[in-house]
Amino acid sequence: MREGYEGTGPGAITPDGCAVELYTRLSVGEEPDIVSAAVPAGARILELGSGVGRVTHPLLERGFTITAVDESAEMLERVRGARTICGPIEDLDLGETFDVVMLASFLVHAGDVEVRRGLLKTCARHVAEDGCVLIQREGPDYHTNVPRERLDPTGFTIRIVSAEPVGDGVDSIHAEYVFPDATWTQTFLARPLTKEQFEEALGDAGLRVDRYLTEDGMWVRAVKG
Numbered sequence: 046m047r048e049g050y051e052g053t054g055p056g057a058i059t060p061d062g063c064a065v066e067l068y069t070r071l072s073v074g075e076e077p078d079i080v081s082a083a084v085p086a087g088a089r090i091l092e093l094g095s096g097v098g099r100v101t102h103p104l105l106e107r108g109f110t111i112t113a114v115d116e117s118a119e120m121l122e123r124v125r126g127a128r129t130i131c132g133p134i135e136d137l138d139l140g141e142t143f144d145v146v147m148l149a150s151f152l153v154h155a156g157d158v159e160v161r162r163g164l165l166k167t168c169a170r171h172v173a174e175d176g177c178v179l180i181q182r183e184g185p186d187y188h189t190n191v192p193r194e195r196l197d198p199t200g201f202t203i204r205i206v207s208a209e210p211v212g213d214g215v216d217s218i219h220a221e222y223v224f225p226d227a228t229w230t231q232t233f234l235a236r237p238l239t240k241e242q243f244e245e246a247l248g249d250a251g252l253r254v255d256r257y258l259t260e261d262g263m264w265v266r267a268v269k270g
């Protein structure tokens with residue numbers, strides 16, 4: 046387990062506290078639409094932190110070719126139809142480039158600045174000269190609107206219970222996923238980033254914002270340079 050990260054509930058738990066079975070139950074949202082609208086048809090995508098393939102599978106159905114990376118073998122076992130690579134994203138060096146590199150699920154908000162730098166450098170190292178990096182950021186009130194909860198239409202409740210400062214600008218986030226037959230929790234470290242801090246972090250990795258893809262600024266298309 047990564048320090049500051051924890052998960053509880055049935056089944057395997059990843060080093061960042063995610064429950065494998067939980068992710069098999071979560072349905073996909075608008076992600077495939079956002080990605081499809083931002084990249085060329087049939088693009089070769091490197092998906093970083095793919096989990097069980099919640100987003101991978103709908104993208105494969107749309108005709109993209111995907112290499113899925115995750116440090117959890119138990120997560121990757123559930124991925125079908127994509128090349129899979131098991132290991133930390135920070136250390137990835139495949140010696141090849143992709144039309145699109147995806148870093149979703151707020152991974153860019155890693156509590157550890159060195160990990161964040163590593164993640165973004167991996168994005169820069171693997172994106173083709175004329176390719177793009179798609180990054181998903183937290184919404185603006187992610188750390189302040191707590192506690193909050195949402196009843197998912199598929200019949201479970203997601204609750205962000207607390208966001209407690211643990212120093213150096215990092216919060217420990219505690220989340221609960223309550224299903225009729227099971228409950229999972231995840232505790233993880235997240236560093237809020239203003240737009241300026243986010244853009245500076247991109248710049249440090251040799252990337253820059255091409256455009257914000259959604260009005261809330263949560264999805265970003267970045268390019269080299």
Ligand SMILES: C[S@@+](CC[C@H](N)C(=O)[O-])C[C@H]1O[C@@H](n2cnc3c(N)ncnc32)[C@H](O)[C@@H]1O
Pocket residue numbers: 059060061063068093094095096097098099100114115116117120132133134135149150152
């Ligand atoms: C919150 S889950 C999201 C999975 C998937 N992106 C989705 O939206 O369903 C985050 C995933 O990223 C993986 N992960 C987190 N940090 C990682 C790292 N530094 N290197 C490799 N995998 C990582 C975890 O194992 C987990 O499967």
